[in-house]
Amino acid sequence: MHKLRLMIPGPTPVPPQVSEAMARPMIGHRSKDFAALMERLQSKLRQVLQTENEVIVTTSSGTGGMETAVANTVNPGDKVLVLEAGKFGERWLELTRVYGADVEELHFEWGRPYDLEAVKARLDAHPDIKAVFATLNETSTGVVHDIAGLGALLKGRDTLLVVDGVSGIGGIDFNPDETGVDILVTASQKALMVPPGLAIVSVSAKAWQVIEKCRSPRYYFSLKKARKSLAKWNTAYTPGVSLFFALEAALDLILDEGLVNVFHRHDLMARATRRAVKVLGLELLPPEEYASPVVTAVKAPDGIKVDDLRKLLLDKYGVLFAGGQASLKGKIFRIAHMGYADRMDVLTAVASLEMALVELGYPVQLGSGVRAAQEVFLGGAE
């Protein structure tokens, strides 16, 4: 038997209630039932995203949501600032370049948070920057960036703040409205516990003004069209109806648990994972105060090949961790505790990691990491 335990930062495990919703008989997307679903979804999405802004759902992956944000706000030649500290910051760079923006770039070491002093200096040097593109949870490094601090820098400026919250929303307590986020992008397959296939984009009143005037070509990803349809509780094109059913089931689970409890659960799982990893003598990639509540990035132990470790964990224990991406390939592995995950999943991750390390000849004391995580859960240790 091979039982898969998915511990990658998306797609994440799907709760049975969500799978069951996916199996419901199909309905017409121009029906009253679908309109009623759209209306309920709008209210539930605003609660979970903690925003009063309109929320648009498109049938695409998270990158489609990112492209939606760029295509609807950036004209060729517009000056934008992109903050890059990992693989998904790079995606903002690629997208803004494709749409012909005049891109100001700020690069930060992978595994470190944004340096807001540097951001401020660049904004001051270029008062014509029209939009800033940032990442809430940089999945490739396990860093949560200080988007509230970034928002504070932008207060009183006309600049739009566009945030990729793809891997953070639903696991990290983040308030886009208080922060001054104009466009927040997320996706179904991470902390929101839905299979891949939906991008979710919230849009502020200030962003709508920019969108109205934007000249960039767009068709499927037109926010103006999506908004017109949303006003009739509909979508411009055939939506992934089953995924919309699934999204409502997942949002219900989150709201039933309570947002505060959901965020606390993620924070607790992350603290336990970090504590266990450190007790095993391994090093975290990011500084602890910026470490993500939804994914823990761990440096490869000396003398151990990450691919060997991941292969053994998967083949023998059915545990799938993520490796490093791009320049971090072979240098880190990542343990996700995101969405439909709880304390026992963390203990499974740590216990299997201990066994795999021993089998690869890396000296750890069996049970020491598990115990450290258990102590965090019982409140005995930070």
Ligand code: PMP
């Ligand atoms: N941004 C972040 C932070 C992500 O983690 C991901 C997916 N790993 C994406 C964007 C891209 O989303 P997708 O793969 O759904 O297009």
